[in-house]
Amino acid sequence: MILLVAAALAADVAGYVRIMTRPDLEGGDGRLGHWNLYGRLLNEGPYAALELRQSILERKPGSLAPWTDVHVRIEGGTVQGADAQNGSLAFLRLSQLYAQAGNIGLTGVTWRMGTLESNFGDLGLYDMRLAQVLGDTVGGQARLETPGLDLTAGLGDAGFPLKGAEYNTVLSGGVTARVNILDHVELGVGGQGYYEPMVVGNRYAPHSTPRVSYEDYARGEVFESFLRDNPGEMINFPDPVASDARSWKAVGYLGFGGFGPLKWNAIYAHYSLLHPRGHVTETWEGESVDIYAHDLTDERTQFTIGDELQLSVVEDRWDVALAGLYGDYRDGDNDIAPSDDDRTFASVVIRTQVYVSPTVHLLAESSFANETSHNGNQWRNHKDSIFTSDDGASDSEGLEYGDAAERVTWQGKAGVVLNPLGPGIYTRPSLRVLYGVQYSTQNNAFGNSFVESIGEYNDFGNVERHWHNVVALEAEAWF
């Protein structure tokens, strides 16, 4: 911490913070709904990010001389008194560290070593960056910036972000290209590929356990099933077979604006094949084995597209932002169990901000979302849904969860915003007093500590609640 303060005193400091209190009289954890599909407002928790830049050779105006600087970013989603982690430093992370240099070897090229990233922008109402590559890679990157063209290429290792403590090298390379046409149209494309080589003898390298059914894997009963079929033959449990692993993503961006009241419209998309998973450990009758899941998790694809437009309806008096998001996730290995890897979701969010004065604004936002599970029931619509977990019937061995394969959510939010720096939906700092209400087909569709059991030993009882209300006092700032 002392080092951090010392570094901050010597460097340029930038940051982002948001903090809120949302006393929840209905037993929730202070967030209106489950996630940002319903708009980020009132669905996000506290966050703090601090970025330090130390210019070693400063970039001088008008000069093409070499320059270099070092960036360090520390961030995390906890603040004392605002969430369950109570600001613990264990939940903050050193998320970025890189050095970059410009005008060395090639004029106009910025070389970067360390953590990498290239993305086409942010879907602000959802706080999502759909068109992003290299964000999980540590390595080297070159970026060429000219007035109409921006090219980035990077190469490195994504092993730790993808596999954590079960590290194995995952070679990663990505490129993005962005073309700007007369400041009114922008087009961007990019992609990233991952290759995890086969390493015989490394238990964290990609392997597959042969002859495993997906149903046993989903239930966590592969080992149990084997021993039932082959009593006393644990020694003959199939050995994992080594292989390599590949995955990739493609991203795109189309932006246009600067016409009349349309400030800008940005469409972001990505289509990706997720990296296969490693292993899970199963224990049966005191014995444990590792089940290697490469072949059971190598057909997961994700397609997501989002659009956001900003309108200045009345200059410096009334702005509107409208956004939509659609996602289609498929898991070709899984046709039996509902999961977050096999679903479709879509939503729209509209935010309107009226400027009563340059610094006092009125905000209103509404969202409507639909989520559909491809493999049957994933949500509980009623407090006794546990009795109808599979095709309307109770099934303790069923793979479905609850009584609904669809979740429909509506949210409305409104309140007063104080913006010292003036008008603008994205102008910060913002001090906000907001009220939010949600209706969901799912029962208790927000973070909570309710007891879901309906057994006779449940001393707390069950609650049927589809409406949820919160009042928020919050602040958000970039600096």
Add this chain to the structure above:
Amino acid sequence: MVLVLSLMALTGCIKPTPPATAEPGLRITVVALAEGAGAAEVVDTPARFDSSILDVLALRGLTAELVEGGRLGPVSAARESSLRVERLRGDFAEGAMLLVETRPGYYAEMNGQYRWVVGVTLTLSASQSRPNQTVEFDVPVFLRYHHQREADAVDAAGGVVARRVGELADDWLRAAGG
């Protein structure tokens, strides 16, 4: 509607400290320029940025004439503010002069926003015989999109810069008995 009216009434009741007032007919020449990393010459500042500065000077009763940075020619070769003021005195201004120099520079992307820093130097030269008053500061600016570049960063810094220009003008006018 009741809430809106209440807020309007409330904000209307808050009385800010009145700005200093210039003697009638007092004129000032404002020179505003932007210099970006890698750019060989200084360029004009955005029109909205200029007008926000002219507005705060007009609010103090000053008659301001704007000289856009792009017209400066040889002056742009000078990098020191005092040297620029000296050269400008010969070419553009005789009475009071305010030189507004901006230096927008990209910092990094943070949480989906593009952070820029606009370095600003304000130099007020009341007359040739009096020492210049100089204020230097940085304005952090967050832009939503990658295509928004130096001009947008300077434009976004306009509100903060105008406020500092107003404070500098107040100091000058009050010291002069305004």
